Amino acid sequence: MRSLDIGSTGMLAQQLNVDVLSNNIANMSTTGFKQSRAAFHDLLYQNINRPGSSSSDSGTTLPSGLQVGLGAKAAGVYRIHTQGTVKVTGNELDMAIKGDGFFQIDMPDGTSTYTRDGSFQMNENGEIVTIDGYTVSPSISIPDDAVSIDVNSQGEVIVAFTGQAAPQTIGQLQLADFANPAGLEAIGNNMYMETSASGSPSTSSPGQNQFGTIEQGALEESNVNVVSAMTQLITAQRAYEMNSNVISTSDEMLQALTQLR
Numbered sequence: 284m285r286s287l288d289i290g291s292t293g294m295l296a297q298q299l300n301v302d303v304l305s306n307n308i309a310n311m312s313t314t315g316f317k318q319s320r321a322a323f324h325d326l327l328y329q330n331i332n333r334p335g336s337s338s339s340d341s342g343t344t345l346p347s348g349l350q351v352g353l354g355a356k357a358a359g360v361y362r363i364h365t366q367g368t369v370k371v372t373g374n375e376l377d378m379a380i381k382g383d384g385f386f387q388i389d390m391p392d393g394t395s396t397y398t399r400d401g402s403f404q405m406n407e408n409g410e411i412v413t414i415d416g417y418t419v420s421p422s423i424s425i426p427d428d429a430v431s432i433d434v435n436s437q438g439e440v441i442v443a444f445t446g447q448a449a450p451q452t453i454g455q456l457q458l459a460d461f462a463n464p465a466g467l468e469a470i471g472n473n474m475y476m477e478t479s480a481s482g483s484p485s486t487s488s489p490g491q492n493q494f495g496t497i498e499q500g501a502l503e504e505s506n507v508n509v510v511s512a513m514t515q516l517i518t519a520q521r522a523y524e525m526n527s528n529v530i531s532t533s534d535e536m537l538q539a540l541t542q543l544r
Contacts, residue, residue: 285329285351286533292354293526296323299357300519307507308516315399315473316505317362318512326353364464367399367506369498375432376403376411379503382495384458387420387486388413388474395420397459397484399503400473411440415472423454436496438489458494459484 303321310316334348369379378401380386385397398413406412409424425432429442431450438456461467466480477484490496 284533284537285353286529289352289354290526290529290533292326292356293529294523296355296357297519297523297526299360301516301523303360304512304516304519308509308512311505311507311509311512313473313505314402315367315503316507317364317367317399318505318507319360319362321360322358323355324358326356328352361465362467362469363506365506367503369501370504371501373500374402375434375500376405377401377500377502378403378434378456379498379501380458380489380495381498381503382493384460384487384489384494385464385475385484387457387459387484389418389420389422391417394476395484396470396474396476397467398473398475402502419456421454421457423456426453434497434499436490436498438497455488456497457486458489459486460494461485 300321300323303319307318310318328350330348330350332345332349334346334350335344336348337343338345366381369381378386380399380401385399386401388396388398390396396417400413402414403411403419404414405425406416406418409427411419411423411425413419423440425440425442426444428444430445431443433441433443433450434456435441438458439452440454440456441450441452443450461477461484462482463480466478466482467475468478468481470476485492487494
């Protein structure tokens with residue numbers, strides 16, 4: 284009885300769907316988080332009568348044939364890189380990207396990672412770093428005697444000093460972007476890594492070449508829509524229940540067969 288296997292594939296598919304939705308909801312307060320979506324394919328079909336095959340000696344053909352589907356399977360999970368809400372924090376080292384692009388982060392092993400999380404801090408050397416202490420690239424060091432830090436929309440880092448009327452530009456933030464951001468590999472801690480699917484990064488100053496701009500004193504919130512996520516979760520739960528009902532119904536049909544005398 285095919286329906287037993289078909290129902291089980293449907294339950295496995297909806298279980299993955301619930302896993303993805305649960306992760307989205309769990310990260311609804313994660314800075315710069317991008318929600319994921321599970322995509323599914325139908326499985327191979329059993330061709331009992333292939334469409335277009337001959338149905339008589341006179342040359343007539345079957346207009347639709349007889350095909351039976353064998354269930355569903357997971358095709359992939361991809362991220363939706365839409366803009367999250369920008370929330371003002373007032374912290375001078377918090378930075379939000381409004382538009383396309385990622386901050387570039389230098390890792391201890393020499394590799395580069397990318398993030399939308401602009402909740403930066405300063406380390407013991409005055410360098411701008413992530414919460415985990417990884418250096419923002421290109422490296423920018425804030426002098427000890429700086430009394431204020433300003434970052435304009437084009438990513439220029441400007442500091443003021445006591446006794447000096449004119450502030451000084453001490454660095455320039457650069458953003459990276461990819462032909463296919465959905466192809467980036469999420470490695471946790473709000474970080475992504477380049478893959479062959481994402482393509483090589485292109486870099487530019489904020490506000491140029493269709494790159495986003497920087498807003499200082501603000502952070503980009505998660506792009507998870509809680510109402511939509513909960514609705515999708517309820518739909519996935521009901522789909523899981525319906526597939527389990529398919530298995531229960533199939534079991535009852537088999538039980539009826541075994542009781543025939």
